[in-house]
Amino acid sequence: MKTTALNAPDEQTSLLATLQQAHFRVAMLMVLALGFALTLAALMALRASAQHNLQHVARSIAYATEAAAAFKDTTAIQEALGQIASQESLAHAHVLDAKGAVLGQYQRNSNSLLNTVGDRMVSLLLTQPTTAAVVFQGKQIGEVRLRGDGSSFVWFLFSGLAGMLVCLALGGLAMRQLSRRVRRDIMQPLQALIALTHAARQERSTQSRAPASKITELHQLGEGFNALLEEIEAHQTPLHQESLSQTHLANHDSLTGLPNRAYFRRRLTRVLQENQTEGRGLAVLYLDHDHFKSVNDRYGHATGDALLAEVAKRVRAQIRDNDVVARLGGDEFAVLLTPLPNVEDATRISDKIIASMSEPLPQRPADRIVPSLSIGIAIYPVHGQTAEQLLRAADSAMYRSKTQQRGRHLISNTEVDTSDLRESLQYRQPGRQK
Ligand SMILES: Nc1nc2c(ncn2[C@@H]2O[C@H](COP(=O)(O)OP(=O)(O)OP(=O)(O)O)[C@@H](O)[C@H]2O)c(=O)[nH]1
Known part of the structure; x- marks a missing residue:
């Protein structure tokens, strides 16, 4: 503009x-x-x-x-x-x-x-x-x-002079009174208008309104200004809501309401940047439903959808508020655990997620459709330094899990012992000695 x-x-x-x-x-x-x-x-x-x-x-x-x-x-x-x-x-x-x-x-x-x-x-x-x-x-x-x-x-002459001084003093008092009125009736409404203009321009805030004024011209000016703010607000609100819903759509999955892959990747990248400076660890879990295709094939796509939504809900319930769960696409999900004080936390939470899948889908009790997840775990900084590397490491761990035993979790790169991981994390945490 x-x-x-x-x-x-x-x-x-x-x-x-x-x-x-x-x-x-x-x-x-x-x-x-x-x-x-x-x-x-x-x-x-x-x-x-x-x-x-x-x-x-x-x-x-x-x-x-x-x-x-x-x-x-x-x-x-x-x-x-x-x-x-x-x-x-x-x-x-x-x-x-x-x-x-x-x-x-x-x-x-x-x-x-x-x-x-x-x-x-x-x-x-x-x-x-x-x-x-x-x-x-x-x-x-x-x-x-x-x-x-x-x-x-x-x-x-003396009394004349004294009279004049008294008049001057009275004039000064009257002037002070007048200046108070000017401040109250003219300056305050004008300052309120200045503050409104500033808020509208700098902070795009259009909710406040100019107060009524005793001075007709200032009152009219305030009314005109309020009308202008209302017009701007009426124009801005749908645009703002539209932009909010577009941002939400661009970042979320409509079926589960979870963040999508793009959001997860951005968030992981940002957290990694912060962690690199602060030396904290984190874990990426890669989740894939077992034999999901057969659910679709046997019970229909709608049941498949309900199963995905239920899985999303159960995973979300197992993690902390500041951890992130996203749907990467199809029957794949990812979880970001940050901060991660202990490596065991990643395996413990994976176990909790797997355990939470034990109940059948409530929408189809008769069919006893029980969800099942295979999980791959990647720990920063041991299995990757970037979002790409960590996702790939967690994905391949999940794939290995599928090939070995579905419905379980595996940590990326089996040669790395969890005690090595713990040491590596402690080494990087601020204030800790190796
Ligand atoms: N209902 C439903 N199905 C989806 C959706 N997105 C992808 N799918 C299906 O999910 C299935 C994913 O199957 P895969 O992960 O390839 O295979 P799987 O059957 O889970 O087998 P494993 O992963 O090897 O255990 C495919 O058949 C997709 O068509 C969706 O939004 N809703």
Whole structure:
């Protein structure tokens, strides 16, 4: 199947990181812009109000000191000025005569950092000092000149800044909440889809389905994807089953259900490869029914078939699960015993197989058709190193058995004594000394 791989850009980032970054930037920009605009507007309002207030204080001082100023009574001026100024937030205030000479003055006592910063701010916001004319009998005889205390401006700015920081913190919390929702509602369904795509492509797994999503578009995407998986599954299942049954047919005998010769040979070859590296022994038994043709001839082909199936069943019952019994064809079977710790095991199992044939065929009790097998045994590595050599050795042992005494077993190459075989096997088993 042709696959189309996208060229990934040099720098890739996740959707969640992109959304988080975008949310963060928008939230910060909004808080800063809003905070700046609000602070500026409030500062302008504060400036107008302070200007108005200071004008009012200057006029009060001018009114309170007009008589004293007319008679140049500096003590009275100082007293009146001190009384009013101490109740207001003033940095300093002066009462001057018409020629600009100072008749009375007030100076704020404290000169803290807050006052210094405040005075700077006041001189920036209100460039000129606030003035009011001192009028006596309709004639201007002097002037009041004063400057407000700027500490309230500083407090205002501080509280504005604090407000902005609180807003930033709240914005951060809101963003975290939003990012959780994005993760839950968008990222998780998308990640589930990615996992499904991966499973379908890499492991050919089409059983899992995309979960439902709260987001309409993602839900539709999931539904579409599920429909696609169902189509693939519907298409794949018969193909898969067909291929399984074809594989089974190619490897098994339909009458007995046992593996066939090709399978046996492959399996033996594989086990031999493993045994060569691990030094373990194995045995191949070659089984042939005695006078099977006469059963066919006398009772018919169907009875012959039933006899073969019964023999297969009985042989299978005598061996371990990991041993293999196969039908090689006609009335011939083979057994692979692996691993084989002792040579005696091969003869012992052959005896058991032969003994299991003693009962007549249950389908035809009246006829007393009793199965009978001749068995040839070949041991690896003594009688052969390959599947071919071992099968041939076991076959010729079986043939010799037939010619000598049917219904018995014989080990290949009668010159080899079983004790020699045992020694040979032990020599090859790992961890054992000869
Ligand atoms: N019923 C049946 N018979 C089969 C099947 N396949 C082969 N045969 C027959 O099995 C018989 C095998 O006979 P042989 O093994 O040659 O000879 P035998 O009669 O067993 O004689 P010995 O092997 O010398 O004991 C032949 O007659 C085949 O036609 C099968 O699937 N079903």
